[in-house]
Every structure is written in structure tokens, then in C-alpha cells.
Amino acid sequence: MWLTRPFNERSTQIFLLILTVAVIAVTVLHLAVPAGHPLYVSGYTVGLLGKYLTYALLAVAVDLVWGYLGILSLGHGAFFAIGGYAMGMYLMRQIGDRGTYGDPILPDFMVFLNWDSLPWFWYGFDMAWFAFAMVLIAPGLLALVFGWLAFRSRVTGVYLSIITQAMTFALMLAFFRNEMGFGGNNGLTDFRELLGFDLRSGATRLGLFIASGVALALGYVVCRSIVGSKLGRVCVATRDAEARTRFLGYRVERFQLFVFVVSAMLAGVAGALYVPQVGIINPSEFDPIFSIEIVLWVALGGRASLYGAVIGAVLVNYAKTVFTGVMPDAWLFALGGLFVFVTVFLPQGVAGLLGHLKRRRDDEPSDSETPDKEATA
Amino acid sequence: MRIPCYSWTPRVMPRIVTCLLISLLAWFPMAVQAQEDDGQALLEALDTRSFDDKSDAITAIIESEHERADVWLQALLDSDLQRLKDSGRFVIALETAGLDVTVEDAMTGEAIGEVSRRDLDRLTINNALRSQLRSAISLVELYNGEQDARLDAARRLIGNVEEEQVEPLTNRMAEEPSAAVRHRLNQALAVYRLNQGDVEAVEVLSGSLNSNVRVALNRATQSEDPLVVDAATTALADIEQNLKINRAAETLYFGLSMGSVLVLAAIGLAITFGVMGVINMAHGELIMLGAYTTWAMQQLLPGQPGLALILAIPAGFMVSALVGVAIERGVIQFLKGRPLETLLATFGISLILQQLVRTVISPLNRTVITPEWMSGSLVVNDALSLTLNRMYVLGFALVVFAGLILIMRHTRLGLEVRAVTQNRNMARSMGIRATRVDIMTFALGSGVAGLAGVALSQLTNVGPNLGQNYIIDSFMVVVFGGVGNLWGTLVAGMSLGIINQVLEPWAGAVLAKIIVLVFIILFIQKRPRGLFPQKGRAAEG
Amino acid sequence: MSFFQALTERDRVFDFMTPQASTVDVRHGPILYMEDVTVSFDGFKAINKLNLTIDDGELRCIIGPNGAGKTTMMDIITGKTRPNEGSVWFGSRHNLLHMNEPEIASLGIGRKFQKPTVFEALSVFENLELAMAADKRIIPTLTARLTGEVKDRIDEVLETIGLTALRYQPAGILSHGQKQWLEIGMLLMQRPRLLLVDEPVAGMTEQEMERTAELLTGLAGKQSVVVVEHDMGFVRSIARQVTVLHQGSVLAEGTMDQVSSDPSVVEVYLGADDEEAA
Structure with a gap:
């Protein structure tokens, strides 16, 4: 079965092992160690780490299209945000009549705007299964339509980057409008519970953290099984010589579309897990700058290396947390400098650096360069 | 979500009515004071509690054709015409900084310097007077302004012509050298005639883009005379077309x-x-x-x-x-x-x-100043x-x-x-x-x-x-x-x-x-x- | 039969579900047939009323001075460029002007580019694997497994092109000549009916050239091969039938000896020399 293939790869085994150990360690340190102890992990930190994990999943999604397919999407924040909104709408409906205005059906902002009924696209979001399906379907559908239009007319390279950026920008402007029915400027917030669990309790927060870890592991395995398959090799072939791949008889645009949609869905899942952990979703997630930042995580971690994307996402966001706390003004300098530094001096990213060091040590090709022979065979 | 807060009728209608009333009262005693060419006396007449008397005084100033008449009227309109408490001298406030007011002499225009606001009495006016003043300033400017000022004044008169002004304006129109100003004056008079129910006035107004003309025509469509209603409706349609372009x-x-x-x-x-x-x-x-x-x-x-x-x-x-x-x-x-x-x-x-x-x-954000030659606008039409x-x-x-x-x-x-x-x-x-x-x-x-x-x-x-x-x-x-x-x-x-x-x-x-x-x-x-x-x-x- | 009946009929498979049939009808003679083809770029006619027929199993060499339209002709056959006029048929069944590149490729037309293009990040083995004739839709590609049969076939081709020792090396490290060979190997994996080969021996040593000539002549008979080449010695060594292109149309056709004694051909080549000298 193609989905189980990654479990035979050493890099995937190591990655899953490290991820599992990290998640268990955080859980144990949070639950078993008394507060005040130097090893204690606070609830706040658990939430923060959970957020990093969703970002890591988002980075993996971006790496799938950029690293292996050569499509630099500057609009993946949009898929992330749409997944987040789908989750946010479910959480809004879960508030029920406990909102400020006490309306059993309408969310507060609609009451505030004097709306008398629920817009049609909010129907069904009171049911968890429907909302969770939408987390996948909504971003997937947008990616399908957008990608179908773009790949069919062979819009690639820089042009595609620019129009994906325009797409997320247009969505940001749209979601800022109150008339759209997604809470406008303020977005969706004041959530109370998810599947009956109180979102403010520590246990739920820990549960969400673990769920994020599981989602990341699953996303990683899905991506790994795609890039390790013959389809993954078609992607790489497309990335490096698109015309040649066509002449071999592959319908390149369909492969691009397939991978693009899978990636958008993963981004949607990341967004859906992100929202209950930060407690809000608003149009700023559509900001083109956020989408470019995601690309930086991937670039820093190492393009075309999925674990590199995870490393990059965690590193940059940890740095962001530290910097914005200590010297907020310096953060944009650091971020900007990082962009320049990575592209000029570290084109292979941290993963490339690791691979290089490893090769020096045992003088054999790393598996990020050439897929395992056992896996191919 | 925004509610349009435009609505001209309630504001405009009462103003026009009061305007007419005051003007009727005001025009009688003008001959007496007009003979006095003494500016001080003209201004003294303004310093009265009764707004009716003030209105007379304003008329007197207009009739005097005093060379500083426009300055006084403008200052009065802007509440800058004031009187020093001790000397009774009339001054015009130029700039106010806290309690200090920089003033100049109202008679001669020479600078006086700063005085305290406490030493000044302001000549107050009400809305009816303001309206009269605006129309009066237009009249004054019409007589002695530059061409641009005259054009501006003529435009302001559209919709604000009073009965007493009809005759001087008609005379003025005959003397006016500029065709553009004549055209405006003609429109101003036509609006007045239309308000009196004159159908032929509509012809002059047809195609005009001035908002006051439109107000007058709109009002005319409510007229009891079906001829006026027809003419006004056609004219409005013309105007609408013109506006669209x-x-x-x-x-x-x-x-x-x-x-x-x-x-x-x-x-x-x-x-x-x-x-x-x-x-x-x-x-x-x-x-x-x-x-x-x-x-x-x-x-x-x-x-x-x-x-x-x-x-x-x-x-x-x-x-x-x-x-x-x-x-x-x-x-x-x-x-x-x-x-x-x-x-x-x-x-x-x-x-x-x-x-x-x-x-x-x-x-x-930083402010970048727009130089004078770049500010303002090029007026093509109304x-x-x-x-x-x-x-x-x-x-x-x-x-x-x-x-x-x-x-x-x-x-x-x-x-x-x-x-x-x-x-x-x-x-x-x-x-x-x-x-x-x-x-x-x-x-x-x-x-x-x-x-x-x-x-x-x-x-x-x-x-x-x-x-x-x-x-x-x-x-x-x-x-x-x-x-x-x-x-x-x-x-x-x-x-x-x-x-x-x-x-x-x-x-x-x-x-x-x-x-x-x-x-x-x-x-x-x-x-x-x-x-x-x-x-x-x-x-x- | 109603649409619904057609949909519910169980004993046949829908057109869109059947793999692209690569049945090329050559009973009526030629495998490739181009008639009155014209292409212009901004008024400049790169191809002008070109007529060309390639018989099944034939090895044809196409020569001509720079700008004669050789590469553009290949672009048209493979679907990269659409002609303004004319018709292009593959066998007597497939109108190539109604198909895109992948469709044409899966019909069995393979192309080797002028500049060798292999997938440099993939290994030699993987390059051949991707080129192999197989179901090239998404899900079959995703779930494809390397069967013994496939591996044998790849090994066979590796042997033919002499790259067995380098099978797990990334194609990026190959020499220029090796890349040319790998690309020819990829063409072989496709099992095409018609091979379009653009300057196969550019940058090769004498020995490599000989092997290439052997390989191409060995293919002819089973497959049809069209070779565009500048190297006259190489053309003379493999060609039975030569077509000379000039300014987008056919100037002469025949054996190498016939063609090289044709006065108009001589003039074109000498004329071109004059221009270059000037």
C-alpha cells in the first residue's frame, strides 16, 4: 500500500520518533511536574507549542508544492485561513445563546449588524461533522478552481506566485467587509467549547496540542508517501523540466492540480487546529505578508525536505516569540535579514546543511537527495 | 451601513422665507442714511441690539458704495467685526491666539496690533442676517470686484435674489462687460422669476448645472400652474442628461x-x-x-x-x-x-x-505640503x-x-x-x-x-x-x-x-x-x- | 439509446475511462503525413507550405541551414506549436492538430530535444522509470509499484545505452554525451512508433557517434525515426532517405547522393556560406 511506504524510510521513522517523544515529553512535563519546578511546562507554553505544530503542518503543505512541484504559492495563508474560518464558524455556532446578545442562533456580530437570519453559507456549521468536512472541502475547492484555471493555461513560475498573492489579497479585502458575513474586521472569536470540551480548560488545551502533533504526523506521512511514489518523481520532473515531462506523456497540469489541492487541504487542517488554540480567526491571516513568511520557514528549513519545513517553522516562530517579547522593533529587521541570508547563503536551508554535515561524516548520499533504494524497489 | 444624511428642503425653505421678509422690512429707510458718507456712522448703526435695525444698517452700507463696504460685510459675516470697549473704535480681528487678538482698524485698514479679547465687543448676527450678508456681499462684489470675483458673486446670487435686488441687478446686467457674468446674472434673475411663477424663465435655466437652479426647478414642478410644471420637468430632464455627461x-x-x-x-x-x-x-x-x-x-x-x-x-x-x-x-x-x-x-x-x-x-505618517500652485481645482462648470x-x-x-x-x-x-x-x-x-x-x-x-x-x-x-x-x-x-x-x-x-x-x-x-x-x-x-x-x-x- | 441508458450500460467502459489507445493505422502507407503546413511568428513564416511524409519503419534524415524550420517542424508534430494552416496526421486515424503534448506523446511519438533535457535531480534509473510506457494518470502513478518486469525492461535499456554502472547516480552528474544517451534511452522506454531526434550527436566523440548511428539504424524497421542533424558525416553514415529544408519548405528529397548533387541544394548551402562570410 502506497500510504505505508514511508514507514520503511529511515528519515520518516526518525521524524516520527522525535515528534512522538517531544509530544509525550511535553505532556508529561505539563501534567506530572509541579508548577514552579524548572522543568514544568505551563499551559501557556503548551498552547504556544500547539500553535507551532499547526504552523509546521502548514509549512509541510507549502513545501509539498514548492519543494517538489516548483510552484511558489504566495497564497497558502488563504487556505490556512479558510480552514480556520470553517472551524471558527463551527465554534461560533457552539456558543449558542451564551453570547452577549443571547441569540440562540445568530452569532453576536450578526445581531450587532441587525441581521435577522443566518446567511445560507452558515447552515450546517452547527454540526461538527459538517464543519470538519468543510475544513477540507472549502480550501480544497478554492485550490481546485484556482489551480484548474491557472495550470490549464500554464501559468507557472513567478506569474503564479504573483496571482496567488493577488488571490489572498483579494480574499483579505473581501473578508474585511462586514457584508461578507464572516465578522468583518474582528473576525470570529469568544469561542467557548469544541465538541463539548471547554476551550478555556487546561485539559482541552493539552488535547489540542496532542491533536496538532497527530495531525502533523499524519500530514507528514501523507506528503512523504506522495513524494516517495512515482507521482512524487513526476512532480520533481515537472519542477525541473516541465516541457520534457509533457513529452513523456504526463498531463502535467493534472498532477500539479492534484498536489496543489492536497496541499491546500493540509493547510486547511492546520488552520482549523490553529483557531481553537489561539481563540480567534480574523482577516489578517489572509495578509500576503503572512503567506510569504510561511515560504521563509520552508526556505530556512530546507526546500524539498519535509522535515526541514518543520524545523524551519518551529525555529522562525520560536525566534518570533522571543524577539517580539524582548525587542519588538528588531523583529522585522531580523526577519528581513533572515530572508536575505537564507536565499543568498543557505539555499538548501538547515536540512541541506544537516545533509551536508552527515555526508561529510559517513560519506554517503543522504536520503533527502536520493530516495531510499528499498523504498523505490 | 451608512445612512445618507442629505436633504436640502428643510434647511433651505425657511431661510428663503425669512430672507424675503427681512428684505421687505429693510429696504424702506435706506435713503436717510445713505446720504451720510461717513463710515463711522454706517458702522455705528450696526451696533444695535435689534436684528431688524442691523439689517437696515447692512442695507445702508451696501447703498453707500463705501470703498471698504465689502471688507466690513465680510468681517461681519465672519464675526470678525468688533468694537474696542474703551475707545469705541471699530476693528477687524485678523488672528486669534488664546486671549490675544490681532486687529486692524476697520476704517483705514491700518494694523493696530494685539489686544485682549476681553477689551472687545463682538457685533453679533443671526442666520437671517448671515443670509442677507452673503447676498449683499455678492452685490457689492458685483459692483467693484475683479471679473473672477464678479463671476463668483453672480453664481452665489443664483437662488438668493430678493425682490429689491431685481432692479439693480437688471441694471448691472446691462452694464456688465463680461458675457459669463451676464449669463450668471441672467440665470439668477430667471430663478427669481421662476419662483414668481414665470414660465418663460425656464428657458433660460434649461441645461444649467447649478444646484440652486435645480432646487428652483424642482420646486417649480410642485407648482399649481401646469405650464410651469411641464416646462420645469422638461428642463430638469435636460439637466439630468447634462449632469450624466x-x-x-x-x-x-x-x-x-x-x-x-x-x-x-x-x-x-x-x-x-x-x-x-x-x-x-x-x-x-x-x-x-x-x-x-x-x-x-x-x-x-x-x-x-x-x-x-x-x-x-x-x-x-x-x-x-x-x-x-x-x-x-x-x-x-x-x-x-x-x-x-x-x-x-x-x-x-x-x-x-x-x-x-x-x-x-x-x-x-508625515505631512507633505502641497504647494499653492498645485492646490485648488480647475472649475469646468458647476x-x-x-x-x-x-x-x-x-x-x-x-x-x-x-x-x-x-x-x-x-x-x-x-x-x-x-x-x-x-x-x-x-x-x-x-x-x-x-x-x-x-x-x-x-x-x-x-x-x-x-x-x-x-x-x-x-x-x-x-x-x-x-x-x-x-x-x-x-x-x-x-x-x-x-x-x-x-x-x-x-x-x-x-x-x-x-x-x-x-x-x-x-x-x-x-x-x-x-x-x-x-x-x-x-x-x-x-x-x-x-x-x-x-x-x-x-x-x- | 438514451444518455441514461448509455450511462448504466454495464458491458462497456466509458471512453474517458479507457486508456489512450495507441493503435496507429498505417494500413494506408505513411505514419506521418504533413500537408501545406504554415506557421508564422509576427509575419515571419518559419514554416511555409511544408509537405512531408514519413513511411512506417523508415529512417529519415532532415538537413537544412539554420532557420530552415527544422525545430519548428518538430514543435508542430509534438503539439508545442500550432500551425496557422495545414494538416498533420499520425497514421490515417489521428489528427495531431486536435491534441496536446501529453496526448501526442501517449500516441507513441517520442522526442529528443536539441539540448539534452533529462531530470537532473532524479537518478538515471528514475529517469527511465518515468519515461516508461505505462498508465500515466494520477492515481495509477501514485500507486505504481516497480514490478520485476519493469525492472528488467529498465535494466535492458540501461545495458543498451551503457549506463548500468551509473544507474543510481543523479542524472545531473552525467557528461554531455551520457545525457544524450540517457535521453535516447528514455525514448526507448516510451516504445514510440515515431522517434523525433534533434541533433543526437552534438558534442559526442567519434566512438560515441558510431554507437549512436548503430543504435538508430537498429531501431529503424521496428520504429520510424526522424533525425535532424548538422553533421554531414553522421547523416551520410545512417541515412537512406534525406530531406532538405530551406526557408520553411522542402527543397529536395532523395538519397544522400541525389541530394548533394542537386544544384539548388548546393546553391542554398554555398549561398549561406557567402552570407556568413560577408
């Missing part, structure tokens, strides 16, 4: 103006991206630097905003060009042939430049006036564009740039120094961004985020127009500007922008190489 012209003007901004912002990018193939995400920040250069120039030359603005044109070009060259040499040259990496690196630079401006100058600053920017954009076309077509640099673009290795082997050409091209594109910044400083706020707002639009314009084609950029920018303005009235600004973005995204799918694509083997790349 003017509105279309205004939309076109705003569209071209917005388009010129887009062209300015994008044309530098058309060079660096279109010709060199370099994606410079810091282009917006180069625009921002141009705008800040204008601000800095005005700080260096306080009191001379116009000169500073003109000097800012070369300075803005140089600053942005130098920064651009620094970016090219420092980063972009190491990323040749890797467009996506170039995009990311230059985005990093854009973050750094923005934060630099925030840290060094201020995170807040419904259409074109703001001058936008017109200057439009002209500037066209000049910059023409300049670039000349450089690319007719200079050695342009030739070399085109050669390097088409075949880098071949060009090198023919002795063209490709590196030098790269630097020059990038400097040119960046410098033009600086010019865009100088122009933008006259239209929008100058702040650290200025550039960010234009970068996506600029890329859209370049891609829409067809990469590598300056004319395409011009056409694309202008048409996007116009499309946006046409959509705005019924879709709102934000939705219009979204529609335009979606339109471009779809357009690129249909024609990936833009409006004016390059054809042939070279374009296949």
Missing part, C-alpha cells in the same frame, strides 16, 4: 488620475521585472523612499514647499536609484536565474527598509471641477513615461538593455558590459520608483506602509499589460484605473478593488502573457 467625465478623470498613479508605480517595475526579469518586491519601498525624500526636502527648505517639491524630483530619483543599485549589487546579482529566490530576498529587504523608516523617522494636484500627477506620469520610451528607444543604454535582454551571452561577446547594463537598468527602474514616490506624496499619506499598498497593484499592472512592454503597462494602468472608478459608485471602493483583482486573475488565465505579449521563439524562453 459631466459625471461620466468626472469618473473618467478620476480613473485617469488613479491610472496615472498605477502607471507611475508600475512603470519602474516594468523595467526591472519586464526587461531584466528581476522580481523586486522592495519596489514599493523604493516608492516610499521617494515620498520621504519629498518630505525631507520640505524640511530642509521650510516655507518653500513648491521649490522643495521640484528639487525632490531629481533628489527622489537619485535616492531610490542609489538604494536600488545597492540592492542589485548587494543581493540580486547573487541570485541570477533564480527568480523565486530573488522574490523572497527582496521581500526581506522591503521589510528591513520599512522598519528602518519606522525606527529612524517615525512610525506615524458640476465638474478637476483637482489640480491630480492633473499635475497625470501630466507628470505621462512625461515620465515618454521619457522612458525615449531612453529605451533612442539611447545607447536602451539599445544595450534590449540587446542584453534578448541574448545575454551574444551581447557580451559583442563588447557590451552586461554587468554595467544591469546596474544602469536597475538604477533607472528604481529611480522611476522614486519619482512615483514624489508624485504620490501629493496624493496620499506618506508613511512606512506607503509602498506596501502599491506593490501588488504594480505587479498586476505589469502582468496585465504584458511583461516587457512599456506601452502595455501604460494601457493596463490607465484601463485598470478607469475600470476601478467605473465600478466604485455601485460596488463601493473595496468591492471594486476585489472585482478588479479577480478580473486580472481570470484574465491572466486566458492570456498568460498579458494584453500585449511578446511573440515568437524568444518569448518561449
Whole structure:
């Protein structure tokens, strides 16, 4: 079965092992160690780490299209945000009549705007299964339509980057409008519970953290099984010589579309897990700058290396947390400098650096360069 | 969500009625005081508690044809005509700073200096008097003003003519040398006649764009005389037609103006991206630097905003060009042939430049002064006036564009740039120094961004985020127009500007922008190489 | 039969579900048939009323001075460029002008580019794997497994092109000549009916050239091969039938000896020399 293939790869085994150990360690340190102890992990930190994990999943999604397919999407924040909104709408409906205005059906902002009924696209979001399906379907559908239009007319390279950026920008402007029915400027917030669990309790927060870890592991395995398959090799072939791949008889645009949609869905899942952990979703997630930042995580971690994307996402966001706390003004300098530094001096990213060091040590090709022979065979 | 808060009837109607009443009362005793040519006495008459008496006094001043009559009336209208408590001397307040008021003598106009506000008595007026004053000032100006002032005065009279003014105005019209002023006066009188129920007056008013004329005609449609109603309705329809044309012209003007901004912002990018193939995400920040250069120039030359603005044109070009060259040499040259990496690196630079401006100058917006010769507007007719600053920017954009076309077509640099673009290795082997050409091209594109910044400083706020707002639009314009084609950029920018303005009235600004973005995204799918694509083997790349 | 009936019919498979049939009808003679084809770029006619027929199993060499339209002709056959006029048929069943590149490729037309293009990040083995004739839709590609049969076939081709020792090396490290060979190997994996080969021996040593000539002549008979080449010695060594292109149309056709004694051909080549000298 193609989905189980990654479990035979050493890099995937190591990655899953490290991820599992990290998640268990955080859980144990949070639950078993008394507060005040130097090893204690606070609830706040658990939430923060959970957020990093969703970002890591988002980075993996971006790496799938950029690293292996050569499509630099500057609009993946949009898929992330749409997944987040789908989750946010479910959480809004879960508030029920406990909102400020006490309306059993309408969310507060609609009451505030004097709306008398629920817009049609909010129907069904009171049911968890429907909302969770939408987390996948909504971003997937947008990616399908957008990608179908773009790949069919062979819009690639820089042009595609620019129009994906325009797409997320247009969505940001749209979601800022109150008339759209997604809470406008303020977005969706004041959530109370998810599947009956109180979102403010520590246990739920820990549960969400673990769920994020599981989602990341699953996303990683899905991506790994795609890039390790013959389809993954078609992607790489497309990335490096698109015309040649066509002449071999592959319908390149369909492969691009397939991978693009899978990636958008993963981004949607990341967004859906992100929202209950930060407690809000608003149009700023559509900001083109956020989408470019995601690309930086991937670039820093190492393009075309999925674990590199995870490393990059965690590193940059940890740095962001530290910097914005200590010297907020310096953060944009650091971020900007990082962009320049990575592209000029570290084109292979941290993963490339690791691979290089490893090769020096045992003088054999790393598996990020050439897929395992056992896996191919 | 906004509720339109326009409604003219309740405000206008009572004013006109009171106006008529007061005027009727006011005109009788004028002969007595008019013989006195003593200004002091004219003003003394104003210092009374009764507003009716004040009204008489105002009439007297008008009839006196005193040389400072217009000054007094204006000062009275602005509540600047005051009286010193101790000497009883009439003064006009020029400037108020706290308790201190700078005043001049009302009789002679000589400066007196500062006095305390406590030492002054203000001559108060009410709304009815204000209305009378405005119409009176018009009359006074009509007699002794310059042509522009007379025209302005005549316009103000439309809809505000009182019975007593009819005769002097008719006389004035016969003497008036300027046809334009005569036309206005004729309209003013016609509105008066229409209000009296005169059908023939409608003919004079037909096609006029003045809002007071429309008010009068609208009122006439409520008249009891069916002839008047018919005539007024037809005239209104004519006016509506005329207004539509003017509105279309205004939309076109705003569209071209917005388009010129887009062209300015994008044309530098058309060079660096279109010709060199370099994606410079810091282009917006180069625009921002141009705008800040204008601000800095005005700080260096306080009191001379116009000169500073003109000097800012070369300075803005140089600053942005130098920064651009620094970016090219420092980063972009190491990323040749890797467009996506170039995009990311230059985005990093854009973050750094923005934060630099925030840290060094201020995170807040700076004010750039608009010089006098650029402010105000060109009045075409009552419904259409074109703001001058936008017109200057439009002209500037066209000049910059023409300049670039000349450089690319007719200079050695342009030739070399085109050669390097088409075949880098071949060009090198023919002795063209490709590196030098790269630097020059990038400097040119960046410098033009600086010019865009100088122009933008006259239209929008100058702040650290200025550039960010234009970068996506600029890329859209370049891609829409067809990469590598300056004319395409011009056409694309202008048409996007116009499309946006046409959509705005019924879709709102934000939705219009979204529609335009979606339109471009779809357009690129249909024609990936833009409006004016390059054809042939070279374009296949 | 109604649409619904057609949909519910169980004993046949829908057109869109059947793999692309690569049945090329050559009963009526030629495998490739181009008639009155014209292409212009901004008014410049790169191909002008070109007529060309390739018989099944034939090895044809196409020569001509620079700008004669040789590469553009290949672009048209493979669907990269659409002609303004004319018709192009593959066998007597498939109108190539109604198909895109992948469809044409899966019909059995393989192409080797002028500049060798292999997938540099993939290994030699993987390059051949991707080229192999197989179901090239998404899901089959995703779930494809390397069967013994596939591996044998790849090994066979590796042997033919002499790259067995380098099978797990990334193609990026190969020499220029090796890349040319790998690309020819990829063509072989496709099992095409018609091979379009653009300058196969550019940058090769004498020995490599000989092996290439052997390989190409060995293919002819089973497959049809069209070779565009500048190297006259190489053309003379393999060609039975030669077509001379000039300014987008056929100038002469025949054996190498016939063609090289044709006065108009001589004039074109000498004329071109004059221009270059000037």
C-alpha cells in the first residue's frame, strides 16, 4: 500500500520518533511536574507549542508544492485561513445563546449588524461533522478552481506566485467587509467549547496540542508517501523540466492540480487546529505578508525536505516569540535579514546543511537527495 | 451601513422665507442714511441690539458704495467685526491666539496690533442676517470686484435674489462687460422669476448645472400652474442628461488620475521585472523612499514647499536609484536565474527598509505640503471641477513615461538593455558590459520608483506602509499589460484605473478593488502573457 | 439509446475511462503525413507550405541551414506549436492538430530535444522509470509499484545505452554525451512508433557517434525515426532517405547522393556560406 511506504524510510521513522517523544515529553512535563519546578511546562507554553505544530503542518503543505512541484504559492495563508474560518464558524455556532446578545442562533456580530437570519453559507456549521468536512472541502475547492484555471493555461513560475498573492489579497479585502458575513474586521472569536470540551480548560488545551502533533504526523506521512511514489518523481520532473515531462506523456497540469489541492487541504487542517488554540480567526491571516513568511520557514528549513519545513517553522516562530517579547522593533529587521541570508547563503536551508554535515561524516548520499533504494524497489 | 444624511428642503425653505421678509422690512429707510458718507456712522448703526435695525444698517452700507463696504460685510459675516470697549473704535480681528487678538482698524485698514479679547465687543448676527450678508456681499462684489470675483458673486446670487435686488441687478446686467457674468446674472434673475411663477424663465435655466437652479426647478414642478410644471420637468430632464455627461467625465478623470498613479508605480517595475526579469518586491519601498525624500526636502527648505517639491524630483530619483543599485549589487546579482529566490530576498529587504523608516523617522505618517500652485481645482462648470494636484500627477506620469520610451528607444543604454535582454551571452561577446547594463537598468527602474514616490506624496499619506499598498497593484499592472512592454503597462494602468472608478459608485471602493483583482486573475488565465505579449521563439524562453 | 441508458450500460467502459489507445493505422502507407503546413511568428513564416511524409519503419534524415524550420517542424508534430494552416496526421486515424503534448506523446511519438533535457535531480534509473510506457494518470502513478518486469525492461535499456554502472547516480552528474544517451534511452522506454531526434550527436566523440548511428539504424524497421542533424558525416553514415529544408519548405528529397548533387541544394548551402562570410 502506497500510504505505508514511508514507514520503511529511515528519515520518516526518525521524524516520527522525535515528534512522538517531544509530544509525550511535553505532556508529561505539563501534567506530572509541579508548577514552579524548572522543568514544568505551563499551559501557556503548551498552547504556544500547539500553535507551532499547526504552523509546521502548514509549512509541510507549502513545501509539498514548492519543494517538489516548483510552484511558489504566495497564497497558502488563504487556505490556512479558510480552514480556520470553517472551524471558527463551527465554534461560533457552539456558543449558542451564551453570547452577549443571547441569540440562540445568530452569532453576536450578526445581531450587532441587525441581521435577522443566518446567511445560507452558515447552515450546517452547527454540526461538527459538517464543519470538519468543510475544513477540507472549502480550501480544497478554492485550490481546485484556482489551480484548474491557472495550470490549464500554464501559468507557472513567478506569474503564479504573483496571482496567488493577488488571490489572498483579494480574499483579505473581501473578508474585511462586514457584508461578507464572516465578522468583518474582528473576525470570529469568544469561542467557548469544541465538541463539548471547554476551550478555556487546561485539559482541552493539552488535547489540542496532542491533536496538532497527530495531525502533523499524519500530514507528514501523507506528503512523504506522495513524494516517495512515482507521482512524487513526476512532480520533481515537472519542477525541473516541465516541457520534457509533457513529452513523456504526463498531463502535467493534472498532477500539479492534484498536489496543489492536497496541499491546500493540509493547510486547511492546520488552520482549523490553529483557531481553537489561539481563540480567534480574523482577516489578517489572509495578509500576503503572512503567506510569504510561511515560504521563509520552508526556505530556512530546507526546500524539498519535509522535515526541514518543520524545523524551519518551529525555529522562525520560536525566534518570533522571543524577539517580539524582548525587542519588538528588531523583529522585522531580523526577519528581513533572515530572508536575505537564507536565499543568498543557505539555499538548501538547515536540512541541506544537516545533509551536508552527515555526508561529510559517513560519506554517503543522504536520503533527502536520493530516495531510499528499498523504498523505490 | 451608512445612512445618507442629505436633504436640502428643510434647511433651505425657511431661510428663503425669512430672507424675503427681512428684505421687505429693510429696504424702506435706506435713503436717510445713505446720504451720510461717513463710515463711522454706517458702522455705528450696526451696533444695535435689534436684528431688524442691523439689517437696515447692512442695507445702508451696501447703498453707500463705501470703498471698504465689502471688507466690513465680510468681517461681519465672519464675526470678525468688533468694537474696542474703551475707545469705541471699530476693528477687524485678523488672528486669534488664546486671549490675544490681532486687529486692524476697520476704517483705514491700518494694523493696530494685539489686544485682549476681553477689551472687545463682538457685533453679533443671526442666520437671517448671515443670509442677507452673503447676498449683499455678492452685490457689492458685483459692483467693484475683479471679473473672477464678479463671476463668483453672480453664481452665489443664483437662488438668493430678493425682490429689491431685481432692479439693480437688471441694471448691472446691462452694464456688465463680461458675457459669463451676464449669463450668471441672467440665470439668477430667471430663478427669481421662476419662483414668481414665470414660465418663460425656464428657458433660460434649461441645461444649467447649478444646484440652486435645480432646487428652483424642482420646486417649480410642485407648482399649481401646469405650464410651469411641464416646462420645469422638461428642463430638469435636460439637466439630468447634462449632469450624466459631466459625471461620466468626472469618473473618467478620476480613473485617469488613479491610472496615472498605477502607471507611475508600475512603470519602474516594468523595467526591472519586464526587461531584466528581476522580481523586486522592495519596489514599493523604493516608492516610499521617494515620498520621504519629498518630505525631507520640505524640511530642509521650510516655507518653500513648491521649490522643495521640484528639487525632490531629481533628489527622489537619485535616492531610490542609489538604494536600488545597492540592492542589485548587494543581493540580486547573487541570485541570477533564480527568480523565486530573488522574490523572497527582496521581500526581506522591503521589510528591513520599512522598519528602518519606522525606527529612524517615525512610525506615524508625515505631512507633505502641497504647494499653492498645485492646490485648488480647475472649475469646468458647476458640476465638474478637476483637482489640480491630480492633473499635475497625470501630466507628470505621462512625461515620465515618454521619457522612458525615449531612453529605451533612442539611447545607447536602451539599445544595450534590449540587446542584453534578448541574448545575454551574444551581447557580451559583442563588447557590451552586461554587468554595467544591469546596474544602469536597475538604477533607472528604481529611480522611476522614486519619482512615483514624489508624485504620490501629493496624493496620499506618506508613511512606512506607503509602498506596501502599491506593490501588488504594480505587479498586476505589469502582468496585465504584458511583461516587457512599456506601452502595455501604460494601457493596463490607465484601463485598470478607469475600470476601478467605473465600478466604485455601485460596488463601493473595496468591492471594486476585489472585482478588479479577480478580473486580472481570470484574465491572466486566458492570456498568460498579458494584453500585449511578446511573440515568437524568444518569448518561449 | 438514451444518455441514461448509455450511462448504466454495464458491458462497456466509458471512453474517458479507457486508456489512450495507441493503435496507429498505417494500413494506408505513411505514419506521418504533413500537408501545406504554415506557421508564422509576427509575419515571419518559419514554416511555409511544408509537405512531408514519413513511411512506417523508415529512417529519415532532415538537413537544412539554420532557420530552415527544422525545430519548428518538430514543435508542430509534438503539439508545442500550432500551425496557422495545414494538416498533420499520425497514421490515417489521428489528427495531431486536435491534441496536446501529453496526448501526442501517449500516441507513441517520442522526442529528443536539441539540448539534452533529462531530470537532473532524479537518478538515471528514475529517469527511465518515468519515461516508461505505462498508465500515466494520477492515481495509477501514485500507486505504481516497480514490478520485476519493469525492472528488467529498465535494466535492458540501461545495458543498451551503457549506463548500468551509473544507474543510481543523479542524472545531473552525467557528461554531455551520457545525457544524450540517457535521453535516447528514455525514448526507448516510451516504445514510440515515431522517434523525433534533434541533433543526437552534438558534442559526442567519434566512438560515441558510431554507437549512436548503430543504435538508430537498429531501431529503424521496428520504429520510424526522424533525425535532424548538422553533421554531414553522421547523416551520410545512417541515412537512406534525406530531406532538405530551406526557408520553411522542402527543397529536395532523395538519397544522400541525389541530394548533394542537386544544384539548388548546393546553391542554398554555398549561398549561406557567402552570407556568413560577408
